[in-house]
Structure formats: C-alpha cells, structure tokens
Amino acid sequence: MGHDSGLYDAEEAAAATNAKATAEVKGGGPQPWSEQVLIDCDGVLAEMAIPPDKAYWGSPELIPLQEPGYATNVATAEGSHALVKSIRGIGLDITILTSPWDDSPTWDWDRRIWLKREFEISKYDVIFSKRKWAVGGLTLIEDNAGHARAWAEQWGRPSILINQRWNADQYTDRSVIRVDSLMEAAVAVRSLHAGYNRSSQ
Numbered sequence: 001m002g003h004d005s006g007l008y009d010a011e012e013a014a015a016a017t018n019a020k021a022t023a024e025v026k027g028g029g030p031q032p033w034s035e036q037v038l039i040d041c042d043g044v045l046a047e048m049a050i051p052p053d054k055a056y057w058g059s060p061e062l063i064p065l066q067e068p069g070y071a072t073n074v075a076t077a078e079g080s081h082a083l084v085k086s087i088r089g090i091g092l093d094i095t096i097l098t099s100p101w102d103d104s105p106t107w108d109w110d111r112r113i114w115l116k117r118e119f120e121i122s123k124y125d126v127i128f129s130k131r132k133w134a135v136g137g138l139t140l141i142e143d144n145a146g147h148a149r150a151w152a153e154q155w156g157r158p159s160i161l162i163n164q165r166w167n168a169d170q171y172t173d174r175s176v177i178r179v180d181s182l183m184e185a186a187v188a189v190r191s192l193h194a195g196y197n198r199s200s201q
C-alpha cells in the first residue's frame with residue numbers, strides 16, 4: 001500500500017509533537033520507582049495533632065482540624081528535615097503519599113502549602129490517595145501498619161514503618177522494616193537504595 005507522503009509527514013509531525021508533550025508531562029511527574037521514596041505525612045513528617053489511638057473521632061476536639069488553614073500550621077516531626085535532606089542527598093526523589101480528608105474543605109490545599117513551605121516539595125510530588133499500595137516507589141515510609149503491609153505486598157519491596165504507640169499492636173511481617181526514628185528511616189532508605197544499585201548491576 002502506498003501512502004500520500006504529505007499525509008505521512010503530517011502524521012509523523014503529530015506523533016513527534018505528542019511524544020514531546022508526553023515527555024513534558026512525565027518530566028514533571030513522579031520519577032521511576034527506583035528513584036522515588038514515598039513518604040506519608042501524618043505521623044511521619046508531621047506531628048499527629050490527634051493521635052489515632054485516642055477515641056476522638058467524631059468528638060468536638062476534632063473540630064479545629066476541620067477549620068481552613070489548620071494543616072498549614074501542624075508541627076514538623078523531629079528529624080523530618082534531616083530525613084528529607086538525607087534522601088535528596090543520595091540522589092533520590094521524594095513523593096508525598098498522603099490521605100485526602102473529606103471533613104475539611106481546605107485540608108488538601110493547606111497540606112500542599114505546608115509541604116512547599118517546610119520542605120520545598122512541589123505539587124508535582126504530592127499524591128493524595130487512600131490507596132497507597134497503588135503507587136510504586138523504592139519504598140514507602142509510613143506510620144500505619146496496614147498501609148505499610150499492603151504496599152510491600154503489592155510491590156514486593158520492603159516498606160518502612162515508624163514505630164508509634166498507635167501502631168505498636170498492629171501486625172507487621174518481615175516485609176515491613178520497623179524503625180524507632182526518622183533518622184533510622186533515613187539509614188534504612190540508604191541501605192535499600194544501595195541494595196537496589198548492587199542488584200541492578
């Protein structure tokens with residue numbers, strides 16, 4: 001079958017334009033799994049305003065969290081800046097993987113403002129989802145054992161759980177690395193990254 005060369009050229013040009021557009025979108029989005037570390041916010045980078053081991057849900061004490069601006073003022077957790085610096089220092093990208101919140105009309109927006117201000121993390125690197133297992137990465141740093149287990153099972157790679165009193169009794173298996181501090185989490189990330197480099201050679 002012959003083809004009209006003018007039409008063929010137009011198709012090629014369109015394909016090249018589309019490929020360029022796709023590359024631009026991907027360039028601004030999450031990087032390949034081996035280069036990005038997924039990090040949860042509450043209980044990891046951010047201090048928990050209301051610890052989940054308290055029976056607060058639905059109580060008046062939660063109302064301030066629903067007010068606009070609340071998430072822009074949460075305290076950063078001890079060691080959080082050092083963790084972010086350490087991960088970037090070994091050439092890995094950070095993608096924030098945090099749950100959206102239905103009860104506040106501004107929570108997600110406020111959280112993005114906070115992440116940009118505190119850690120220079122841009123909107124391209126923030127994913128709001130309750131399905132954390134659906135996002136791939138080198139590892140996931142979490143404070144919820146359920147998310148940590150489901151993620152590790154999905155990707156066949158260890159996740160990292162920050163020990164908190166609310167997850168002390170939550171079940172974890174060997175696919176979840178438990179650590180006592182964000183400093184220990186940074187060490188675990190380094191060792192996973194080094195392991196990946198070795199196995200890929």
Ligand SMILES: [Mg+2]
Binds near residue numbers: 040041044142143
């Ligand atoms: Mg959390």
